[in-house]
Amino acid sequence: MTTRRLSQLDALEAEGVHIIREVAGELERPVLLFSGGKDSVVMLHLAAKAFAPAAIPFPVLHVDTGHNFPEVIAYRDAAVESYGVRLLVASVQDFIDSGRLRERPDGTRNPLQTFPLLDAIESHRFDAVFGGGRRDEEKARAKERVFSLRDEFGQWDPRRQRPELWDLYNGRHRAGEHLRVFPLSNWTELDIWEYVAREGIALPEIYYAHERDVFLRDGMWLTPGEWGGPRDHETLERRLIRYRTVGDMSCTGAVDSSAVTIREVIDEVAVSTITERGATRADDRLTEAAMEDRKREGYF
Amino acid sequence: MTVLTSTTHELLRFATAGSVDDGKSTLVGRLLHDTKSILADTLAAVERASLAKGFEGADLALLTDGLRAEREQGITIDVAYRYFSTPNRSFVLADTPGHVEYTRNMVTGASTAELALVLVDARHGVVEQTRRHAAAATLLGVRHLALAVNKMDLVGFDASVFRAIRDEFAGVAASLGVDDVVAIPLSALQGDNVVDRSAHTQWYDGPTLLEHLEAVPVGEDPALEPLRFPVQYVIRPQTDAHHDHRGYAGRVAHGVVRVGDPVVVLPSGRTTTVAAIDGLDGPLDEAFAPQSVSLRLTDDVDVSRGDLIAAAGEAAAASQDLEGDVCVLSDRAIAAGDRVLVRHGTRTVRAKVVAVSSRLDLTSLESSAYDGALRVNDIGRLTLRLAEPLAVDDYTRLRRTGAFLLVDDQEGSTLAAGMAVVARCHQG
Numbered sequence: 001m002t003t004r005r006l007s008q009l010d011a012l013e014a015e016g017v018h019i020i021r022e023v024a025g026e027l028e029r030p031v032l033l034f035s036g037g038k039d040s041v042v043m044l045h046l047a048a049k050a051f052a053p054a055a056i057p058f059p060v061l062h063v064d065t066g067h068n069f070p071e072v073i074a075y076r077d078a079a080v081e082s083y084g085v086r087l088l089v090a091s092v093q094d095f096i097d098s099g100r101l102r103e104r105p106d107g108t109r110n111p112l113q114t115f116p117l118l119d120a121i122e123s124h125r126f127d128a129v130f131g132g133g134r135r136d137e138e139k140a141r142a143k144e145r146v147f148s149l150r151d152e153f154g155q156w157d158p159r160r161q162r163p164e165l166w167d168l169y170n171g172r173h174r175a176g177e178h179l180r181v182f183p184l185s186n187w188t189e190l191d192i193w194e195y196v197a198r199e200g201i202a203l204p205e206i207y208y209a210h211e212r213d214v215f216l217r218d219g220m221w222l223t224p225g226e227w228g229g230p231r232d233h234e235t236l237e238r239r240l241i242r243y244r245t246v247g248d249m250s251c252t253g254a255v256d257s258s259a260v261t262i263r264e265v266i267d268e269v270a271v272s273t274i275t276e277r278g279a280t281r282a283d284d285r286l287t288e289a290a291m292e293d294r295k296r297e298g299y300f
Numbered sequence: 301m302t303v304l305t306s307t308t309h310e311l312l313r314f315a316t317a318g319s320v321d322d323g324k325s326t327l328v329g330r331l332l333h334d335t336k337s338i339l340a341d342t343l344a345a346v347e348r349a350s351l352a353k354g355f356e357g358a359d360l361a362l363l364t365d366g367l368r369a370e371r372e373q374g375i376t377i378d379v380a381y382r383y384f385s386t387p388n389r390s391f392v393l394a395d396t397p398g399h400v401e402y403t404r405n406m407v408t409g410a411s412t413a414e415l416a417l418v419l420v421d422a423r424h425g426v427v428e429q430t431r432r433h434a435a436a437a438t439l440l441g442v443r444h445l446a447l448a449v450n451k452m453d454l455v456g457f458d459a460s461v462f463r464a465i466r467d468e469f470a471g472v473a474a475s476l477g478v479d480d481v482v483a484i485p486l487s488a489l490q491g492d493n494v495v496d497r498s499a500h501t502q503w504y505d506g507p508t509l510l511e512h513l514e515a516v517p518v519g520e521d522p523a524l525e526p527l528r529f530p531v532q533y534v535i536r537p538q539t540d541a542h543h544d545h546r547g548y549a550g551r552v553a554h555g556v557v558r559v560g561d562p563v564v565v566l567p568s569g570r571t572t573t574v575a576a577i578d579g580l581d582g583p584l585d586e587a588f589a590p591q592s593v594s595l596r597l598t599d600d601v602d603v604s605r606g607d608l609i610a611a612a613g614e615a616a617a618a619s620q621d622l623e624g625d626v627c628v629l630s631d632r633a634i635a636a637g638d639r640v641l642v643r644h645g646t647r648t649v650r651a652k653v654v655a656v657s658s659r660l661d662l663t664s665l666e667s668s669a670y671d672g673a674l675r676v677n678d679i680g681r682l683t684l685r686l687a688e689p690l691a692v693d694d695y696t697r698l699r700r701t702g703a704f705l706l707v708d709d710q711e712g713s714t715l716a717a718g719m720a721v722v723a724r725c726h727q728g
Contacts, residue, residue: 004522004556004588008311008390017580017592018551021532025605025646049580050592053545054537135381142380161378162714163404163629165411166703167551168643172712186392188383 009195016043016183017050018167019146023128023181024050024057026171030128030181031088031121034060034080036072036204037246038192039132039184041079045201046183047130048083059086061129063117065109065248066093067225072246075204088124090116107228110248118154121178128171128179136188146185152176189244190269197262208265209242209257220253244269309385310518315394315409315442317433318419323450326359327419327488328382328395334495335384335510379405388514403662403677404629406433407717410440411703415516417509418469419448422455422485425465431472432662438476439625439660439679439719441699444516445473447483448509453490457500475665480516484509522588526614527555527563528693528701530645531607535594547578547594548603553645553700555611557595558586565601566608566691567618572599589700606647608691608701616701616722618689622651625660625695626706626716627679634682634706634716635673641707642686642718645700650687650709657681674716681721695719 006014020043023030032047034040047056062076080087092112095101101112121129135142145161147169162170171179184192196203214221214237215230221241222229228250230236241254242265259265318324350359382393394409396402410416416437420430434445447469455461466483473481484493485501486509492498495510507515535547557563561574576596577584587593595609603609610616622642628634638653659670659680667681674680695702696719706716 005310005519006591008309011311011590013580014551014590014592018532021549021551021592022646025533050549051533051535052578053539053542054535136383142382143378163379163408163717165408165705165714165717166700167412168703168705170643170705170707170712170714172641172707174712186381186383188385 009191009198012184012187012191013046013049013195015167015186016046019169019181019183020047020050020130022169023130023171023179026169027128027179029124029126030058030130031124031126032056032058032060032085032130033117033132034062034076034087035132035246036062036068036076036079037132038196038203038207039134041201041203042187042192042195043130043132043183044079044083044085045199056083056085059088061088061090061117061120061126063090063113063120064092065113066091066096067109067249069204069206069223069243069246069249071206072204075202079202088120090120092116095119106250108248108250110251114154121154126178127173128181130181130183132184133180133182134184134187134189134192135182144182144185146182147171148180148182149173150178150180154178156180190266193262193266193269197266204246206243206246208262209240209260211238211240212254213238214241214254221255222253223249225249309388309390311390311392312415312513312516312518313392313394313413314415314417314513315396315406315413315437316417316419317396317406317409317437318448318450319421319427319429322419322421323488324395324419327448327450327486327494328393330488330491330494331393331509332382332384334491335386379409386510386514389518391513403432403436403679404627404717406436407440407627407629410437410442411717413437413440413442414518415444415446415513416442417446417448419450420465420469422449422451422461422465425461426468426472428663430469431665434469434472434478435476435660435662435665436627436679438478439627440717441695441719443478444480445478445482446509446512446516447481448488449483449485450488452485452492452498452501453487457485457492457498459485459501459503462504472665482506482512484512520589522552522554522556525554525589525698527557527561527609527611528553528589528645528698529557529563529595529609530647530701531603531605531609532646533605534603545596547596548607548609549592549594550609550646551592552587552589554589554698556586556588557593557609559584562612563597563609564612564615565603566610566615567689568602568607569618570599570601571612572597572601574598606645608645608647610691616691616693618691620686620689622684622686622690622692622704622720623681623722624684624704624718624720625679625681626674626718628674628676628716630708630713630715631676632708632713632715633673633675636671636682639709640684640715641709642684642690643705643707644690644692644703647688647690648707649690651684651706654683654685657683692720692722694722 145164215234242257243254259268380395396405396409418433449465462485486493493508529550531548531550533549537545564571575598577587578594636655641648642651656671658667660667693702702720704718
């Protein structure tokens, strides 16, 4: 007897492609947020599969904090080239240079991304913005919809979210409003890695173990840079590390690791006792409701 | 190449429901904790927060109360999705709040669930909310009910208390027409029979909660259902290499499609044949629900987003009249004469509410004649007149193409979840 069953990865892939096609079919001006991080790379890969043999029918947008890992910028440009999509860049540095944003005393630029992002959405009149957010990342995200309605200020109001039933995603919105869409909502970190391995997707090198000069701050290994590290009392040391997330250099920490192959990374993730954001993201540690507050303001 | 099976690791979606204070958040927290799904830093944060509130030990409910308002008020506001896995299965848990006014959240969580986990407090047994939740889950097509009889520690793990509740709930399930019901005596607080077998219930020889979740059958056999394929998007590369390529992209909602199959395009009713199936990794001989694929057809028929491709001879009749049960999800009441949008599959059409005919009393599980407005959390039957015909299936038979939404024509908000009631008749 033939049993027709999808494995968990195939089911997640089918769901992600379905969501991406819904957006392309229902909305006028979608854009895909692309940071070069593994989640955004998986989204781009799904988008390519969703419309093959045609090209991806929307551009990608990178919100550049100006403090990115150079390896990630190089990777971004190569990925955009190979997937054949148009890249738009919203630059935090431009906003600082023109005085519309002010640098924070701690040098962290992640919270500064919101303004350039909303400005890009408004000036390009995007009505749907794909994000790589996953519900397993953080408890405020666990209540996020696949189609998340944002008002004209980009704000998320948990009490105004639409109930989402079956796989009927409601993309209707009023002028000025837009949708954030999360095709990877139901994936976990481990699913992402298993899928990257299965599909043979290339990732930025910093996801794999390498030797790097780092210094310790708030329990995380940070990379030195113009953004403000190390300070006087902080000392550099050379360690074998890798990154579990890719973000602004000022708030993305490395973990000690010797995982140089994707299989080794998967084994490491599977037995990890620390969440990926808890281990590596200073920005989520600010308050208990840090992510919820940033989401309300229009961050992802 | 066609790969029909890849059964290594299956996905079970289930929803939880319980009244306030049944300990649902604690049970969910316990399930995550005991399956080692909670990582050390998250648990440490919960322990810190528990200490700050003056609790002894970690309050596992804090693992799931995600929003600031929920933590402040100690309640759950919205459906939250949780993920955990065992070597055999991955689980997506829709954690829905239990207050009376949040029936809509239960309906939302149940819409994608295959199993509903209903909680009761062993001291109180089956209460009105229990009936409501079981009824809502059943109405949404959930075929497996699990009853968690929680707080057994507070009744001294008394077998007779458990059996009385189990038997009463079996009666509720029978009146709803559900035949797969499993009742489990447990203590979420202490972990008895959640993941690990309890030493306090020697009289119980059934599964622990996790054992049951791992064993319950997943999914439908697509081969037993007729093909339903809502077209999402037309792929037209317009390049030299793919000059005449027209692929109709979508996700198989029900059934199986094979190259060479005769199909009908609805609502136009034109018949044609499947020429090719493009899967996400290349050409396929067949595709089945819930795969995302793209179909090419032999004839140059006019197909666009919103059309439904169905098995010829087994399609639903396209009609401008639609009858169904709706659960009202928003504060806007729905009454005869209202103008709304109906979303079915990938198509949205204008519609008018012709009449409200009955309302369901979730407590007595009885429907009574009613022609007034349906308000938030009401479940009632209504008839709609559609501006364009839709080929809608009976919800109890085909869930994905029997489901529809009522949408506000001005604001775009989702007003109600609909489950079509269609007498069996076919066209084509």
